[in-house]
Amino acid sequence: MNKLAYLAKFLVYSMSNPKKGREVINSKLQNMEDSLTNLYDYGSTKSSLEDTMNKLFDTQSISISEAKNNTEHIRDHISNFFDKLKHENYPSKKKPYPTEYSLDDNSGLFLYILCKTIKPEKIIETGVAYGLSSMYILQALKENNKGILYSIDSIFSPWQSKEMIGRVIPDELKIRWEFVFGSSSEKLKNILSQLNEIDIFFHDSLHTYKNMMFEFETAWPFITKNGFLISDDIRDNNAFYDFTKKINKNPFILAQKENSFFGLINKN
Ligand SMILES: C[S@@+](CC[C@H](N)C(=O)[O-])C[C@H]1O[C@@H](n2cnc3c(N)ncnc32)[C@H](O)[C@@H]1O
Numbered sequence: 583m584n585k586l587a588y589l590a591k592f593l594v595y596s597m598s599n600p601k602k603g604r605e606v607i608n609s610k611l612q613n614m615e616d617s618l619t620n621l622y623d624y625g626s627t628k629s630s631l632e633d634t635m636n637k638l639f640d641t642q643s644i645s646i647s648e649a650k651n652n653t654e655h656i657r658d659h660i661s662n663f664f665d666k667l668k669h670e671n672y673p674s675k676k677k678p679y680p681t682e683y684s685l686d687d688n689s690g691l692f693l694y695i696l697c698k699t700i701k702p703e704k705i706i707e708t709g710v711a712y713g714l715s716s717m718y719i720l721q722a723l724k725e726n727n728k729g730i731l732y733s734i735d736s737i738f739s740p741w742q743s744k745e746m747i748g749r750v751i752p753d754e755l756k757i758r759w760e761f762v763f764g765s766s767s768e769k770l771k772n773i774l775s776q777l778n779e780i781d782i783f784f785h786d787s788l789h790t791y792k793n794m795m796f797e798f799e800t801a802w803p804f805i806t807k808n809g810f811l812i813s814d815d816i817r818d819n820n821a822f823y824d825f826t827k828k829i830n831k832n833p834f835i836l837a838q839k840e841n842s843f844f845g846l847i848n849k850n
Pocket of ligand 1: 679684685708709710711712713714715716734735736737738764765766767786787788793
């Protein structure tokens with residue numbers, strides 16, 4: 583879709599969904615504002631998956647090679663899913679999210695191993711898209727026979743639809759999944775107060791400074807002692823860095839592909 587067609591489609595959508603239209607325009611303006619700041623360089627603090635796990639835990643309930651074996655079918659399933667989308671145009675109803683938008687394999691493995699190790703009861707994630715991160719978490723919850731994942735996402739453009747959110751997640755994993763339809767600014771506070779406390783908060787929704795800081799500050803008081811706050815794409819702006827300074831915590835930085843980083847804070 584060329585830029586003009588994209589804009590025309592978006593304008594028509596905004597006329598019938600003015601609130602969503604305003605949200606999207608605001609987020610684009612925030613992205614522009616964020617792009618003017620000097621970004622903190624995580625390069626010297628990043629660790630491999632193995633080092634991150636060793637720094638976090640004396641003992642893990644599962645080794646990295648075992649985790650890779652246990653989740654191989656997830657990567658096969660995802661790769662088949664993306665193969666089917668290969669010839670679809672982006673953006674379109676059948677391909678509402680770019681495929682490179684999705685979670686890095688290393689981060690997926692991390693989420694799986696973390697859930698196998700700490701056996702969480704309640705997890706909240708913001709930002710589902712096709713559902714890769716959700717799938718890694720739900721696989722671990724299934725094996726633990728414990729825990730619920732609450733995932734927040736909504737429709738922000740004319741080509742997105744409710745049925746495509748979490749589309750890659752197989753039905754058998756949805757038993758431990760509660761999907762919350764709405765933006766994090768509308769839903770996060772409410773769900774946190776219903777749950778009272780959570781073991782893991784995972785941000786992967788709108789990566790603007792304002793939204794990331796809002797989600798971190800809102801979720802942090804509800805995270806249990808020894809629980810985790812996790813964020814994807816911490817290099818999009820300085821919200822994660824500023825938040826760690828605010829709460830005086832040293833984060834763990836997991837290296838991903840292409841100079842992007844996954845940030846973790848252990849609330850101990
Ligand atoms: C990077 S993708 C998520 C990728 C996903 N975690 C995965 O592993 O495949 C970002 C998602 O955030 C959603 N999103 C954007 N703004 C949001 C907001 N304010 N609240 C909740 N979700 C939002 C988008 O609809 C999109 O599905």
